[in-house]
Amino acid sequence: MQQPYEKYYVPAQSPWPIVGAVALFLIAVGAGNMVIDTTKEADGYGSLILGAGIVALLVMLVGWFKNQIDESMSGLYSAQLGRSYRQGMSWFIFSEVMFFGAFFGALFYARLISVPWLGGASNNEMTNTVLWPQFQAMWPLLSTPNGTTTQQMGPAGLPTINTIILLISSVTLHFAHVGLEQNKRKQLTWMLGLTILLGCTFLTLQVEEYIHAYKELGLTLQSGIYGNTFFMLTGFHGMHVTLGTLILMVLFGRIVKGHFTPDNHFAFQAGSWYWHFVDVVWVMLFLFVYIL
Amino acid sequence: MTKPAQMTSHDATLADDTVSHEHHEHHIPKGLMRWVLTTNHKDIGTLYLWFAFIMFLVGGAMAMVIRAELFQPGLQIVEPNFFNQMTTVHGLIMVFGAVMPAFTGLANWLIPMMIGAPDMALPRMNNWSFWILPFAFAILLGSLFMEGGGPAFGWTFYAPLSTTYSNDSTALFVFSVHIMGISSIMGAINVIVTIFNMRAPGMTWMKMPLFVWTWLITAFLLIAVMPVLAGAVTMVLTDKFFGTSFFDAAGGGDPVMFQHIFWFFGHPEVYIMILPAFGIISQIIPTFARKPLFGYASMVYATASIALLSFIVWAHHMFTTGMPVYMEMFFMFATMLISVPTGVKVFNWVATMWRGSMSFEVPMLFALAFIVLFTIGGLSGLMLAITPVDFQYHDTYFVVAHFHYVLVTGAIFSIMAAVYYWVPKWTGRMFNITLAKWHFWCSLVSVNVLFFPMHFVGLAGMPRRIPDYSLQFADFNQWISIGGFAFGLSQLIFLTVVIQACRKQGEPVSDQVWDGAHGLEWEIPSPAPYHTFETPPVVK
Numbered sequence: 001m002q003q004p005y006e007k008y009y010v011p012a013q014s015p016w017p018i019v020g021a022v023a024l025f026l027i028a029v030g031a032g033n034m035v036i037d038t039t040k041e042a043d044g045y046g047s048l049i050l051g052a053g054i055v056a057l058l059v060m061l062v063g064w065f066k067n068q069i070d071e072s073m074s075g076l077y078s079a080q081l082g083r084s085y086r087q088g089m090s091w092f093i094f095s096e097v098m099f100f101g102a103f104f105g106a107l108f109y110a111r112l113i114s115v116p117w118l119g120g121a122s123n124n125e126m127t128n129t130v131l132w133p134q135f136q137a138m139w140p141l142l143s144t145p146n147g148t149t150t151q152q153m154g155p156a157g158l159p160t161i162n163t164i165i166l167l168i169s170s171v172t173l174h175f176a177h178v179g180l181e182q183n184k185r186k187q188l189t190w191m192l193g194l195t196i197l198l199g200c201t202f203l204t205l206q207v208e209e210y211i212h213a214y215k216e217l218g219l220t221l222q223s224g225i226y227g228n229t230f231f232m233l234t235g236f237h238g239m240h241v242t243l244g245t246l247i248l249m250v251l252f253g254r255i256v257k258g259h260f261t262p263d264n265h266f267a268f269q270a271g272s273w274y275w276h277f278v279d280v281v282w283v284m285l286f287l288f289v290y291i292l
Numbered sequence: 293m294t295k296p297a298q299m300t301s302h303d304a305t306l307a308d309d310t311v312s313h314e315h316h317e318h319h320i321p322k323g324l325m326r327w328v329l330t331t332n333h334k335d336i337g338t339l340y341l342w343f344a345f346i347m348f349l350v351g352g353a354m355a356m357v358i359r360a361e362l363f364q365p366g367l368q369i370v371e372p373n374f375f376n377q378m379t380t381v382h383g384l385i386m387v388f389g390a391v392m393p394a395f396t397g398l399a400n401w402l403i404p405m406m407i408g409a410p411d412m413a414l415p416r417m418n419n420w421s422f423w424i425l426p427f428a429f430a431i432l433l434g435s436l437f438m439e440g441g442g443p444a445f446g447w448t449f450y451a452p453l454s455t456t457y458s459n460d461s462t463a464l465f466v467f468s469v470h471i472m473g474i475s476s477i478m479g480a481i482n483v484i485v486t487i488f489n490m491r492a493p494g495m496t497w498m499k500m501p502l503f504v505w506t507w508l509i510t511a512f513l514l515i516a517v518m519p520v521l522a523g524a525v526t527m528v529l530t531d532k533f534f535g536t537s538f539f540d541a542a543g544g545g546d547p548v549m550f551q552h553i554f555w556f557f558g559h560p561e562v563y564i565m566i567l568p569a570f571g572i573i574s575q576i577i578p579t580f581a582r583k584p585l586f587g588y589a590s591m592v593y594a595t596a597s598i599a600l601l602s603f604i605v606w607a608h609h610m611f612t613t614g615m616p617v618y619m620e621m622f623f624m625f626a627t628m629l630i631s632v633p634t635g636v637k638v639f640n641w642v643a644t645m646w647r648g649s650m651s652f653e654v655p656m657l658f659a660l661a662f663i664v665l666f667t668i669g670g671l672s673g674l675m676l677a678i679t680p681v682d683f684q685y686h687d688t689y690f691v692v693a694h695f696h697y698v699l700v701t702g703a704i705f706s707i708m709a710a711v712y713y714w715v716p717k718w719t720g721r722m723f724n725i726t727l728a729k730w731h732f733w734c735s736l737v738s739v740n741v742l743f744f745p746m747h748f749v750g751l752a753g754m755p756r757r758i759p760d761y762s763l764q765f766a767d768f769n770q771w772i773s774i775g776g777f778a779f780g781l782s783q784l785i786f787l788t789v790v791i792q793a794c795r796k797q798g799e800p801v802s803d804q805v806w807d808g809a810h811g812l813e814w815e816i817p818s819p820a821p822y823h824t825f826e827t828p829p830v831v832k
């Protein structure tokens with residue numbers, strides 16, 4: 001019988017998934033207990049368990065990826081398996097889009113419904129009169145119904161610079177990819193290095209911005225729905241940039257070691273898709289959190 | 293042209309070519325580590341199914357506590373706070389611990405065999421998806437023993453019950469839901485990639501068995517909405533512990549926003565729990581009616597329509613929250629629209645049986661019960677969809693009756709049908725038919741004694757999630773409790789049958805098992821060898 005496919009690689013038993021499951025268990029228990037401990041200002045083992053979980057997760061990631069890389073380098077992977085990985089990565093990014101969707105949903109709900117309604121819009125005049133008659137609807141919500149006040153984080157300055165940095169980083173990463181595809185290793189290395197540098201700069205400036213918000217503007221996570229959506233959206237985005245930068249650093253290490261060929265570089269492609277996705281999220285953020 | 297994959301005797305020889313099981317049987321790992329380290333879709337399917345069964349019994353035990361308390365009016369057995377924990381954790385366990393893992397287990401076992409793939413596309417990740425679950429539920433169940441008790445805000449964890457008025461265990465609840473979500477998303481990615489990328493040559497889209505189609509669409513729903521659930525629990529966490537006010541009007545948020553976000557996840561979620569059931573029934577009915585499925589293509593389109601509509605009906609859970617009237621109208625009509633593709637399915641199943649050579653083996657009994665009882669649940673759903681009357685039904689036992697008809701006699705009956713249908717293929721032995729029929733008839737009678745009177749007490753105004761009730765509901769509640777205990781005990785018969793099957797008691801079966809069964813999984817030997825289709829078969 002003709003074989004239209006190469007044999008699909010089904011790995012033998014692997015210890016890494018169970019290590020990963022235990023790691024997530026420790027992270028969940030640890031994070032849960034740490035949250036309870038901090039709010040009670042009590043000492044507990046939460047942070048220790050969380051730390052152990054993160055270590056276990058790192059061990060799992062290193063071991064698992066080492067297996068993957070060894071298998072890939074020894075030519076066990078078929079084109080069909082490559083498609084599985086690419087499709088898997090695309091669906092993972094789609095799930096991330098939906099995760100951010102939940103927080104953007106909260107932002108739009110606050111801007112279009114909950115804040116205006118508290119101010120008496122639509123048919124909610126009595127809501128305003130009975131609950132907080134002095135409350136005036138506005139966005140950004142600088143003064144909440146119960147009187148917490150704050151200042152706006154405008155788009156000028158750091159946010160604009162950060163937007164430009166991230167946009168450039170997407171371009172440099174694209175040229176790195178082009179370099180990989182055309183086997184121009186020097187261009188690949190330089191452009192990827194530059195992208196990582198831009199990612200780190202973005203993160204540093206983001207920390208600056210948070211300090212500015214907390215110290216000078218009085219804009220905190222507790223400043224009502226404006227501060228909530230601001231910090232949750234930019235915070236989760238920042239976590240994704242951090243993860244993306246780490247991924248790019250790992251890729252950089254592999255490139256220095258001579259990994260990847262013009263036709264076989266799933267890991268690079270996945271990392272680059274992830275970076276572009278994080279970039280698009282930022283553009284949305286810049287538009288709806290800072291400018292509009 | 294648009295018939296599901298049917299193998300003819302011409303293809304039967306291919307089973308021997310494509311299944312190189314002999315030399316692999318020696319290499320099946322032994323002992324506990326086989327199950328812990330496995331990357332085999334059949335092992336992982338078995339793990340999922342056993343986990344789901346254990347959780348079904350644990351969640352069922354909690355239902356027994358609820359029914360014991362409600363046997364009589366007044367408070368006699370448990371504290372109200374503990375009662376609330378039981379309703380909450382019963383719901384969470386049955387949704388995330390029983391029904392969803394059972395369907396994922398069936399997907400693991402069946403999808404590779406149905407599409408001629410050697411395994412799932414990402415076998416190691418498959419193992420990870422499973423092993424997260426026991427840990428996640430250990431956290432959830434462990435939180436019941438914390439000081440102040442476990443989650444007590446209902447499985448829907450509405451704010452401010454889950455924020456202002458909840459206890460410390462909320463933090464553990466949030467993180468356990470997070471890792472359950474990670475498990476579901478990875479499982480769904482695996483299913484979707486397997487179906488897209490691993491089909492045998494000739495297994496075109498419109499030849500795929502309907503179970504595969506329904507799971508493909510289910511997996512899409514899972515990837516789309518589980519992250520939204522993660523967002524919702526995260527906001528609950530920060531609202532409760534870090535001073536945000538997403539769900540607090542004093543800070544510009546809105547408790548109703550919680551319901552919007554939750555039900556944007558929650559409504560597709562209920563279809564996640566019923567679409568694979570539709571797939572199972574669409575496999576079983578043609579086998580025992582000995583006719584191809586009526587309207588295969590329309591079944592596929594109906595499934596896709598239901599999935600798309602599920603994204604624009606969420607606020608029918610919120611008719612009494614004071615939404616503007618135009619929104620209530622929109623969600624009422626969008627909800628009613630769902631009855632069209634669902635009706636297509638029910639009529640197609642009936643038309644498949646029309647003038648078929650019917651026989652009534654155990655899987656068929658459960659499938660027939662599914663069609664009748666799921667339709668009852670669907671019709672009560674249609675009643676609930678009517679906004680003005682929902683103001684009467686909302687938060688009463690009528691709602692409880694509705695979703696137990698669709699989830700117990702719908703989803704869970706379909707899972708039982710699936711187990712009886714495919715277990716001979718898995719073990720190579722026929723299960724104990726007499727006991728299985730006892731299981732069916734006991735379940736069928738008791739489940740209706742359990743859930744049907746809930747319609748009456750609900751219409752009369754008995755609220756849900758309350759440990760006490762007015763005297764006039766006492767008689768019906770006693771019947772409901774008796775039905776509940778009987779249904780719970782009936783499942784011990786099921787447990788016996790399954791244990792016997794796993795211990796390979798019973799008559800050996802043929803490869804085809806059921807004489808009307810068609811599809812790739814019935815072409816391979818019984819029991820299914822550890823590795824199947826290492827070289828893909830060619831589907832004609």
